[in-house]
Amino acid sequence: MGAIAEWVFHLLVFPGVLFSVTLGLVLVWLERKVTALVQWRKGPPLAQPFWDVVKLFGKETILPADSVPRAFLAMPLVAFAGAGVAASLVWLPLLGLAERPVGDLIVVLYLLAMPSLALILGASASGNPLAAIGASRDVKLLLGYELPFVAALLVAAFQVRDVDGAQVSAGTLSLEGILAFQQQVGSVLARPSGLLAFLAAIICVQAKLGRVPFDVAEAETEIGEGALLEYGGVGLGLFKLAHALQLATLPALLVLVFWGGLTATVWGVLAFAGKVLAIVVVVVLVENTNPRVRIDQALRFFWGPVALVALVALLAARLGY
Amino acid sequence: MLTKSIFTRALKRSPWVFHVGTSGCNNCDIEIADCLTPRFDVERFGIKLVGSPRHADVMLISGPVSRACREVLQQAWLDMPQPRLAVMVGVCACSMGAYKDAYSVSGPPDKVLREVDPDARFVYVPGCPPKPETIVMGIVKLLGSL
Numbered sequence: 078m079g080a081i082a083e084w085v086f087h088l089l090v091f092p093g094v095l096f097s098v099t100l101g102l103v104l105v106w107l108e109r110k111v112t113a114l115v116q117w118r119k120g121p122p123l124a125q126p127f128w129d130v131v132k133l134f135g136k137e138t139i140l141p142a143d144s145v146p147r148a149f150l151a152m153p154l155v156a157f158a159g160a161g162v163a164a165s166l167v168w169l170p171l172l173g174l175a176e177r178p179v180g181d182l183i184v185v186l187y188l189l190a191m192p193s194l195a196l197i198l199g200a201s202a203s204g205n206p207l208a209a210i211g212a213s214r215d216v217k218l219l220l221g222y223e224l225p226f227v228a229a230l231l232v233a234a235f236q237v238r239d240v241d242g243a244q245v246s247a248g249t250l251s252l253e254g255i256l257a258f259q260q261q262v263g264s265v266l267a268r269p270s271g272l273l274a275f276l277a278a279i280i281c282v283q284a285k286l287g288r289v290p291f292d293v294a295e296a297e298t299e300i301g302e303g304a305l306l307e308y309g310g311v312g313l314g315l316f317k318l319a320h321a322l323q324l325a326t327l328p329a330l331l332v333l334v335f336w337g338g339l340t341a342t343v344w345g346v347l348a349f350a351g352k353v354l355a356i357v358v359v360v361v362l363v364e365n366t367n368p369r370v371r372i373d374q375a376l377r378f379f380w381g382p383v384a385l386v387a388l389v390a391l392l393a394a395r396l397g398y
Numbered sequence: 399m400l401t402k403s404i405f406t407r408a409l410k411r412s413p414w415v416f417h418v419g420t421s422g423c424n425n426c427d428i429e430i431a432d433c434l435t436p437r438f439d440v441e442r443f444g445i446k447l448v449g450s451p452r453h454a455d456v457m458l459i460s461g462p463v464s465r466a467c468r469e470v471l472q473q474a475w476l477d478m479p480q481p482r483l484a485v486m487v488g489v490c491a492c493s494m495g496a497y498k499d500a501y502s503v504s505g506p507p508d509k510v511l512r513e514v515d516p517d518a519r520f521v522y523v524p525g526c527p528p529k530p531e532t533i534v535m536g537i538v539k540l541l542g543s544l
Contacts, residue, residue, distance in 0.1 A: 109441070118439040125444050128411040132455070135405025137479035139452065302449045309452035309479040 092172055093165030094322075101164075101321030102126040104357055108324070111361045126321065133314030141307045143204025152199030153308065153315035159191025160322035167330045170252040171339050181250040182230055185330065186223075189285065192319045193219050196294075196304050203307035211303025214372045215294035218284055221379035222291075226281035228387035232274035233334045236394040238262045244397070256338045264337035269398050273390035275335045277383050282327045283360055284379070286320070290367040291375055299369075328356040409455060409481065410541045412444040416454030416478070420471055420507055422461020426488035429527040430458055438530045445537065451477040456537060459507045460487040462497040468504045472514045481544075484511065484520045485536050492522040519543070 087093055105126040113120025140146050166180040166188065193215055200212035233255050237246045240262055247258035255265075265271035284291035295303045305316060332338065332352045339349040370378065419427050433440045434447060448454050451474045463471055475482070486507060489495040497503050504510065511518045521543075523536035 113439070113441060116436055118436045119442050120439075121441050121444055125412065128408045128444060129414075131404065132408035132412045135408060136455075136481070139477070139479050302453065305453075306450045307452055309450075313453060 087169060087174065088162065088165050092168030092174065094161040097161070097164035097168065097322050097325040098318055101318075101323070101325035102130070104324045104328075105321050107354070107357060108361050108364075111358060112365055115362070115365045126317075130314050130317055133309075133317065134311055136310035138310040138312060141203050141205060144307065145202040145204070148198060148202035149307075150312065152195040152202065153312040153319070156192040156195035156199075156319040157315045157322070159188050159195065160319040160326065163188035163191070164322045164326045167252070167326050167333065170256060171329060171333050173339075173341070175253075178251050178253050181252060182234070182255075182334075183250060185252070186227060186230070189323065189326065189330075190219065190223065192316075192323060193285070195319075196316065199308070199312070200304035200306070205307045207300045208304055208306045210300050211294045211296075211306065215304055217372055217376055218291060218294060218379075221376045222281040222284040222383075225277050225379055225383040225387040226285070228384065228391050229274040229278040229281065230334055232270055232387075232390050232394045233259075233265045235391065236265055236268060236270060237397045238268070239397065252333060255334055259337050264335065266335045266337075268394070270390045270393035271335055273386050273393070275331070277387040277390065278331055278335070279356065279359065280383055281379075282331065282356075283363060284375070285327060286323060286360065288360055289364045290370045292369060293372045293375060296369060324357070328353045328360075331356055406544050410544065412446070413456045413483075413537060413541060414446045414448045414454050415456045415458050415485075415537070416448055416451050416474075417458045417460070418471060418474055420459055420461045420467040420491070421464035421503075422488060422490050425527040426460035426491070429530055430460065430487060430533060433530045433533055438534065440534060443534070443538075445534075451475075452479065454478050455481070455483065456540070457482065457484045458487050458533075459484055459491050462490045462494045462500075462503045463505055463507050463510045464502050465504045468510055471507065471510055475511050475518070476514060482518075483540050484508075484518060485533070485540060486520055486522045487533055487536070488528055489524045489526045492524050495526065 089095060103123070106121065106123050109125065110120040140149065163185055166185050169175040169179050197212045197215050200208040234247050234250050237244050245262070247255050249255065259265060266275050287295055295305060305313065308316060332349060336352050339345060417427070417430055432438060451457070457475065457478060459471070486492050490497055491507050494503065494506050508520050519540070521536045521540040523532055525532055
């Protein structure tokens with residue numbers, strides 16, 4: 078009974094849903110604030126994302142006339158649940174809270190794809206033609222960035238390092254194993270292969286978060302918020318929360334896999350926070366200095382240069398670079 | 399009562415606006431876009447321009463309602479989830495202005511909206527065009543009436 082209560086606590090409170098949502102909303106604020114500063118504006122107050130979500134939860138839920146009600150209503154919950162479990166699976170090993178390994182890279186990758194998949198299904202169920210365009214673009218984008226993202230993350234598992242003349246590699250997909258390997262030999266990022274993979278992964282994170290230049294699925298000036306178009310009220314609020322959870326999870330995952338994770342000292346925590354903030358700020362700056370690409374350009378970009386870089390990094394990691 | 403008050407407070411802090419141009423002369427539309435510029439920066443107050451009426455709390459209406467726009471405006475209004483509010487931007491949206499008695503228009507937006515929603519709540523922002531400060535003040539007064 079105690080173990081189950083502990084699991085529920087980890088999943089729902091710390092470091093799962095409650096903690097990650099709070100962190101994610103703060104990061105959403107940071108994103109909007111940095112955007113405002115880039116545009117010489119003052120920007121919203123810190124509590125703004127919180128009030129947005131509270132307001133959305135107080136609004137009416139409207140079922141579009143052509144929708145499939147059950148799928149339309151269930152998908153925001155699926156997105157939120159997937160992102161919440163992913164958040165707790167990434168943060169548990171980072172904080173060293175779990176007594177035994179809880180999940181590996183494969184589970185986390187699948188769970189991180191859940192919000193996109195749910196959005197695709199929800200948009201298709203809404204019966205709106207513009208939402209259908211958004212959903213179809215999201216499918217293509219998902220196909221585009223998953224391959225280089227997986228290849229880039231595998232670098233951490235396969236990187237061969239030279240320790241006292243012996244060739245060692247993490248050789249595991251568990252997040253704890255990758256963390257332990259990095260504590261032994263230094264961060265994956267320190268080697269050329271790790272750096273290449275990190276660059277490829279950060280571009281994929283940009284697309285995973287649906288940020289410019291890869292916001293084709295939610296292009297508000299062109300298809301009116303696309304896949305999210307028919308969602309209002311609670312459904313939209315849950316998708317916003319799922320997005321906040323992803324924003325709290327993906328930078329932490331990158332730091333865990335490539336950048337040495339979190340050590341339990343004051344400097345360790347500060348360095349970790351600095352790394353997460355640096356990744357978020359890079360994503361926001363890229364967002365603010367680039368135009369939107371078309372979906373065919375995005376797909377060509379991910380299957381061309383980005384996949385190439387990620388695969389070269391994988392090969393180089395195997396060869397010891 | 400407590401939950402209602404927290405949702406109302408949240409609505410006051412994050413009014414998302416959806417802009418409908420009901421065939422005005424485009425003058426007010428440009429002033430609405432001005433509100434988003436760094437000089438006025440309405441995001442400070444949580445006001446955000448959204449692309450779908452489903453996401454919106456406040457509808458900004460500029461221009462008299464032409465016959466072609468009538469049903470579109472009514473449908474967009476019903477697409478907004480409750481609670482929903484509207485701001486009539488400019489003298490044409492308030493009282494038809496220069497378009498009064500024109501053959502192509504079918505009435506001021508407040509009457510058109512009341513046909514489908516008798517409880518619709520508005521605020522009127524006159525001017526040709528109103529200044530961005532005036533538009534922001536209109537939204538503030540509307541939210542203050544909640």
